[in-house]
Amino acid sequence: MQQKEKEIEKRLTDIVRDKGGLCLKLASPGRIGVPDRIIIFPNGVVGFAELKRPGEVPRPLQKYWLELLRKFGLPAESIDSKTAAAEYALRLKMESLRREK
Numbered sequence: 001m002q003q004k005e006k007e008i009e010k011r012l013t014d015i016v017r018d019k020g021g022l023c024l025k026l027a028s029p030g031r032i033g034v035p036d037r038i039i040i041f042p043n044g045v046v047g048f049a050e051l052k053r054p055g056e057v058p059r060p061l062q063k064y065w066l067e068l069l070r071k072f073g074l075p076a077e078s079i080d081s082k083t084a085a086a087e088y089a090l091r092l093k094m095e096s097l098r099r100e101k
Helices: 005-018 060-071 083-100
Strands: 022-025 037-041 047-052 074-081
Touching: 005 022, 005 037, 005 047, 005 083, 037 083, 047 060, 047 083, 060 074, 074 083
Parallel strands: 047 074
Antiparallel strands: 022 037, 037 047
16 A cells, blocks of 8 residues: 555654654745645754655755755755654654754
8 A cells, every 4th residue: 555645744752752852833825846744853853844745846946945955954855754854853853852952
């Protein structure tokens, strides 16, 4: 059975919450294509996630926003599986721990 985008999003939000972070739905009226979620961990760690069904790729405006956020030095990923969601959340958590020292 193929994973649904909502299941991937739930996995991401659950892991981020369990690791002590926030995973907020990002709404930006008038700005089409901004990522679905902003992830915040202690010590100033912020990341963005565009969630997709397995194998689905971001639309051009979504790619634009991901690339722009990366140019600003922020982590921004397109996530299309529960595994990728877990890996991204854990990378951000590890960065938060690294900055703690």
